[in-house]
Amino acid sequence: MSHPHPELGPPPALPKGGVRVVPLGGLGEVGRNMTVVEYAGRLLIVDCGVLFPEDHPGVDLILPDFEYIEDRLDDIDAIVLTHGHEDHIGAVPYLLRLKPDIPLVGSTLTLALVEAKLKEHRITPFTLTVKEGSREKLGPFDCEFVAVNHSIPDALAVFLRTPGGNLLITGDFKMDQLPLDGRITDLRSFARFGEEGVDLFLTDSTNAEVPGFTTPERDITPAIERVFATAERRIIVACFSSHVHRVQQVLDAAQAHGRKVAMVGRSMVRNMGIAADLGYLHVPDGLLVDAKKLGDLRDDQVVLVCTGSQGEPMAALSRMANRDHQIDVGPGDTVLMASSLIPGNENAVYRVINGLMRLGARVVHKGNALVHVSGHASAGELLYCYNIVRPRNVMPIHGEWRHLVANADLAILTGVPARNVIVAEDGVVVDLVDGRASITGVVPCGYVYVDGSLVGTTDETLLKDRRILRDEGFVTIIVVRDSNTGKIAAGPDIRTRGFAEDEAVFDKVRPRIEEALEDARRKGVEDTHQLQQIIRRAVGGYIGGKLRRRPMIIPIVIDA
Amino acid sequence: MSHPHPELGPPPALPKGGVRVVPLGGLGEVGRNMTVVEYAGRLLIVDCGVLFPEDHPGVDLILPDFEYIEDRLDDIDAIVLTHGHEDHIGAVPYLLRLKPDIPLVGSTLTLALVEAKLKEHRITPFTLTVKEGSREKLGPFDCEFVAVNHSIPDALAVFLRTPGGNLLITGDFKMDQLPLDGRITDLRSFARFGEEGVDLFLTDSTNAEVPGFTTPERDITPAIERVFATAERRIIVACFSSHVHRVQQVLDAAQAHGRKVAMVGRSMVRNMGIAADLGYLHVPDGLLVDAKKLGDLRDDQVVLVCTGSQGEPMAALSRMANRDHQIDVGPGDTVLMASSLIPGNENAVYRVINGLMRLGARVVHKGNALVHVSGHASAGELLYCYNIVRPRNVMPIHGEWRHLVANADLAILTGVPARNVIVAEDGVVVDLVDGRASITGVVPCGYVYVDGSLVGTTDETLLKDRRILRDEGFVTIIVVRDSNTGKIAAGPDIRTRGFAEDEAVFDKVRPRIEEALEDARRKGVEDTHQLQQIIRRAVGGYIGGKLRRRPMIIPIVIDA
Incomplete structure (x- = not known):
């Protein structure tokens, strides 16, 4: 397994026919995913997300460092977006500020979400909509898109054919074999790519430390059902505002139990509106009501779906817990926090739970019921992938160092030679030359902070x-x-x-x-x-x- | 279940023959446990711990609020300390500053730990050593001490007999049925007290939300064994500096595998020295070496036991991860983080893990092996307690609101009438009168901050x-x-x-x-x-x- 070396300098010129991969974010951290692929002087960017700050006082967002590509904006053929999560699309507006006409390539839902975001930044992008099975030539990159299953609909992996070698990039994915929308990760295509030859396999590391298999999304149905069967008054569901399938489960339960649903929170209203318009969220007629009209209904006829599952102080749920919201939570109400608990948010989330319980509500959460499953492939699933694809070289992506190393170990266990498994962090240059991937240098790659309206000046x-x-x-x-x-x-x-x-x-x-x-x-x-x-x-x-x-x-x- | 009401004012005079219980810390939070029991004008204090700050910038420690007892220091007959953890003894120096001659009552190890702490504050306390089976009259409080099993040796529950009613206070405990030192929670005494009549049962709520039973301490032996069997070079174990049993397991494994052990970190050296001197830690002759003399040994003959399992930036392990320690961690070294991950410390702990792995070390932690078990009784154990004790009234202690409520629910499930289960927070006054416990008022109970050398001025x-x-x-x-x-x-x-x-x-x-x-x-x-x-x-x-x-x-x- 290759470790980056601190003594590395700028990489040498890329040999003719070589493919260069430069992660500008997401390797060594969870967030701001962005990878630059170069062939014959042309660049393809895969994802462009944000990282949420930890101990960065006053910072709103952390962006990938664009310095490496700033002088080469004209060389970029496209930005491929694998799915619509913030850590994959959130920095697109900041990159397009540098050059607004770089085409964005992604699925229907992904592009809809990024376009809504760009609208707030007053940018109208050039877009190319693709879907599973699409094959597009973007400059010298012959891209084939493949369905993958994740915690947001319409996620895609991308297979990049270049004369210098073939790259398979999973994006974020898991392998739920019975997903709610029936759209599984397309292992048949993974197998086909493997037959053709995958020279470098870039795989999601987020859950590589987790043994076994990620629990299917449908396994949380009983917990949701139980909430609906036992709730005395209102049901308040908090989850990520992009988790269409989770919200679908709630809508289905509400319909079955004769309750109406109101969406609360700007991003929830916006994203679910988009998902419903595009057919990803199926909303029975008359099910949705305006949050302002809840007064017309009895409490036991109501479901609220809102933001704030991470304890964000300004989100609807935190404000309810602080009695600073028009929804006045009280005894008999049931709050369902149907989401993960992102490390670092524990205290904020427990504060919200305690606050809601103090008001008399029952709170069902990850700690006391199966109300969340991960969106990422666990170790068992990754082993399947390695065995099906049989890649020549592997480069774990998306994760802290511990995740990348765990993923690398899995690849080695399946028989990929350790020297062909590259553990690299942001800014580390990986060149694929003559079928062999190796680290050849580093490029500048710092944190770029968004601090209010200022970008990149906070240091x-x-x-x-x-x-x-x-x-x-x-x-x-x-x-x-x-x-x-x-x-x-x-x-x-x-x-x-x-x-x-x-x-x-x-x-x-x-x-x-x-x-x-x-x-x-x-x-x-x-x-x-x-x-x-x-x-x-x-x-x-x-x-x-x-x-x-x-x-x-x-x-x-x-x-x- | 009784909820405290915001409209409550100061409590009325305690009726003659009544017992008053006032929690000044630990109810509504995890830490600074302190409960004041009053009978016939006399006070008994049970525990006096600190709380570690969360979002309190610049604050070192948070103390219980002594305001309620400040004018009544002469009424205090004793401070009973159930065990030697910081959240139960850490605030003793600050209370004794007000009146240094209040007697401290506790087990041998507990008093040794608190005396070491008081020495740093230049206070020599009056102490009374008790053990399981001891019965002491402390003012009007007839106290019987009972063995309980916890993540530190020599922990005690206390049964308080007063003419106004009997209280059983568990302190922190769990019910490992095969503990390493053979010292089990004494359910026979719990049963005997139940027969005699427990008017108010104050029980540890920390793990009340956790279904089932806490895993026995000895179940982590295989994971420790595996580390010792496979480690190529040094083994570095980080755990809480009070976890004598955990360290014992490491010493035993080191002895079996022919390795020497060095203790690193001030509190680890101090506490394990005390535990060894008093016979709680059994150190084979010649096993321990001075950390400074490790150079004389081969790396595969070495075990380091150090502090820093919570990612504390100044502790040994964090400094190793930052290459700021004389121990130069590298490939082949194995780090075993044998401790819980306290909520709020996640990012700091993962930073340390990533840092150590970047240096090439293998890191075994709670996330990838069974290297830690909790020190607190889970729901299943609490149910046993309620069924054995059959208390008239219950008051959950030690925990956030969500823990207290979960514990209250368990009491109710076993048949304690809901009206006799009191969920109270810090400062809420609970009076036991004629066999019936109820909330009668509130007393001032704010956060008292230690900020450098200043106590109580930071607001x-x-x-x-x-x-x-x-x-x-x-x-x-x-x-x-x-x-x-x-x-x-x-x-x-x-x-x-x-x-x-x-x-x-x-x-x-x-x-x-x-x-x-x-x-x-x-x-x-x-x-x-x-x-x-x-x-x-x-x-x-x-x-x-x-x-x-x-x-x-x-x-x-x-x-x-």
């Missing part, structure tokens, strides 16, 4: 400042200097915010500052910056040494 | 400031006013830190400030505070309206 220094401010607050020391005499005209004026100690602690430090400044004046130090450093030292020594604190210290000398 | 306002600073940074606007003319002598000098936008955005706002101040001067506004408000409005309107940001805005007017 690690700013985040470090925010972390210091968060933990320790700040102290400003303002001194006004008489520009004629050079003496202190006012101050030191000391203010703190977020700082744990009382401002009175500075009574002891004030004379030190004055002394240090007077000393500096006598020595002829006039430069404001130097004086500020002198103040910083006088205050910092006291705060760090005596109080054992590390706030941000901001000395300001002003001439008046 | 919600300060935390709110830190959250604003974290997300948006701050903007200071300094204006120096000539105290003779009232005109601006210098400034506006605008500085920002943690603020996303470039300082150049203020070019547009500077003239507005000058205009607003000049306008104020003409109108005769002289008050500095008022002028600062004028600046805030001028800047705030621009930043909030135009930039859509909400940083902390700090206008400062200085006279010179």
